[in-house]
Amino acid sequence: QVQVVESGGGVVQTGDSLRLSCTVSGLVFDDYSMAWFRQPPGKERTERTVVSCINWAGSSSFYAPAVKGRFTISRDNHKNTVYLQMNSLKPEDTATYFCAAARDYCSGTQDYWGQGTQVTVSS
Numbered sequence: 001q002v003q004v005v006e007s008g009g010g011v012v013q014t015g016d017s018l019r020l021s022c023t024v025s026g027l028v029f030d031d032y033s034m035a036w037f038r039q040p041p042g043k044e045r046t047e048r049t050v051v052s053c054i055n056w057a058g059s060s061s062f063y064a065p066a067v068k069g070r071f072t073i074s075r076d077n078h079k080n081t082v083y084l085q086m087n088s089l090k091p092e093d094t095a096t097y098f099c100a101a102a103r104d105y106c107s108g109t110q111d112y113w114g115q116g117t118q119v120t121v122s123s
Contacts, residue, residue, distance in 0.1 A: 002026035002112045006099045009117030012089055016121070020084040022099030022114060030056050033105040034075060034082040038095035039116070048098065052084060053106040062106050066092070089121045 008020040020036070035053035039045065052073040054061045061073050067086075075082040082099060096118050100110035 002101075004099055004101060004112050004114035006097065006114045006117040009097060009119045011120045011122065014090060014121060014123050016089050017085070017087045018089065018119060020086065020097055020099075020117060020119075021081055022083075023079070023081045024099075024101060024112075025080060027101065027112070029080040030077040032056060032101040032103060032111070033107065034073075035100045035102065035106065035110065036073065036082075036084045037098045037100060037110075038093075038119075039098065040095045050106070051097070054082065055105045060105065086119070089119075091121050091123045093119060094121050095119060 003025045006022045012018055033055050036051040037048045038051050039048040051067055052063045052071055054073045054075055058075050070088045072085040096116040098116045099114040101112045102110045
């Protein structure tokens with residue numbers, strides 16, 4: 001049984017930093033690309049957007065334009081964990097952040113999803 005568990009969300013102020021973590025079990029972690037998505041308040045699941053993704057080796061990554069230069073994705077295959085370091089947070093970063101795993105790098109279709117962790121940035 002595959003489990004994807006996010007942690008690290010919280011309530012912060014504009015300009016603060018947070019680091020999200022996502023630990024995966026039940027699969028061969030380094031067979032999978034990992035991604036972070038976010039779903040703003042009041043938006044439907046179909047309106048989740050990709051924030052960042054990283055290939056199995058950690059050698060390639062993608063960032064959405066809205067977060068490029070502020071967020072950094074990384075992974076530790078020994079710990080089956082992917083991270084999202086978020087700096088210079090803005091109120092528009094407020095969302096539920098979801099971690100997802102897929103065989104294909106930055107795939108539009110993810111194989112496994114976590115339950116999400118809430119990030120709230122106050123102005």
